[in-house]
Amino acid sequence: MSIKKEKIPIVRFRDFSEPWIKNQLSEIAEFSKGRGYSKKDLQSHGTPIILYGRLYTNYESEISNVETYANLEENSVVSEGGEVIIPASGESADDISRASCVIDRGIILGGDLNIVRPREYLNSLFIAITLSNGSQQRELSKRAQGKSVVHLHNSDLKAVKLFYPSYEEQSAIGSLFRTLDDLLASYKDNLANYQSLKATMLSKMFPKAGKTIPEIRLERFEGEWEEKCIGEIADIVRGASPRPIQDPKWFDSNSEIGWLRISDVTSQNGRIHSLEQKISKLGQEKTRVLTEPHLLLSIAATVGKPVVNYVKTGVHDGFLIFMNPKFDREFMFQWLEMFREKWNRYGQPGSQVNLNSDIVKNQKILIPCMEEQKAIGAYFSNLDNLIVAHQEKISQLETLKKKLLQDMFI
Secondary structure: OOOOOOEOOOOOOOOOOOOEEEEEHHHHEEEEEOOOOOHHHOEOOOEEEEOOOHHHHOOOOEEOOOOOEEOOOOOOOEEEOOEEEEEOEEOOHHHHOOOEEEOOEEEEEOOOEEEEEEOOOOOHHHHHHHHOOHHHHHHHHHHOEEOOOEEOOHHHHHOOEEEEOOHHHHHHHHHHHHHHHHHHHHHHHHHHHHHHHHHHHHHHOOOOOOOOOOOOOOOOOOOOOEEEEHHHHOEEEEOOOOOOOOOHHHEOOOOOOEEOOHHHHHHOOOEEOOOOOEEOHHHHOOOEEEOOOOEEEEOOOOOOOEEEEOOOEEEOOOEEEEEOOOOOHHHHHHHHHHHHHHHHHHOOOOOOOOOOHHHHHHOEEEEOOHHHHHHHHHHHHHHHHHHHHHHHHHHHHHHHHHHHHHHOOO
16 A cells, blocks of 8 residues: 655755655565575676675666676576666675666676566666665665674565655656766776876886886986985984873964874875864974974874975974975975885884884985976876865765755655
């Protein structure tokens, strides 16, 4: 028996005004299960197949590209296009409270998949999205049963109550989220490409061990790079911390001097443009205060991470400061990024790396002329700006998508 309770979402396309209808899923869909197959049945060619694990490792609300294959058996369950699939088991209720729409015909649907075939007046992508978010997703989580392994049966799915609008509005909503997902995928692909390019160029634009020129060099530059100890091209000093650090007298929210913490380094990837915690005048007497940008090196927690402060900063004893540098700051920042993993030689396997000012001072480095340093620094700075721009765009799109998922469904 239909429930048919009417409601409307907070955010809606302008063209639609009719109230949404609420029905039990059993009233508006047919149910079945996938059959057979596991990872050991996968091979390099054959019939495309979806196993339930894909919904955990590579979740998409709409599956259109399947690159796993298996032999088609006589009793295989094969998609007709438009199915909504939901895991039948997982490690947690949240794991299995997600649904995907299968776009294409001819795809094997493996065992441990619940299969929902919506009626013709329902859009499969809309159903997949609404089951994976909001009140429907919470209801799926509540119905999941088990401890070490959680199960979700078709009988559980049938009892789920679903709000839906007209088919046209469902399609418009599905199209919007498809566009958002395509944009996110594009930005993430570009981000991965830029990050890969940077890693490659860091390995090739600085000389390898035993070499005095890099494998890849910017135009117009030639000649061997010069070997120096880092202590020859900067005065290396350690930051300082007031003790005990938990004492509130060291901090003042009205101070203009920030207090640099490891969490700031992590969240801003070493480029410090803001500091939430501020250090008091009394605390400033117990630390090293930088009023201009400087290159720093983390020697605690995120060991070997280079840092530049672009705001007034109090530097604690978990950092080294490069004072009076005879190098281009951006060039050295990128060299330290390239060299970061090599500091691990100063720690025992499984133990904390122990860096100090003497180790850093005595570390040898090959450097080119200042003009080439600036050119290399500018090249990597531009790459970093592209990476940050893509990360920010991804964050904005994910925030927008999350907000729309909250407000466009009931």
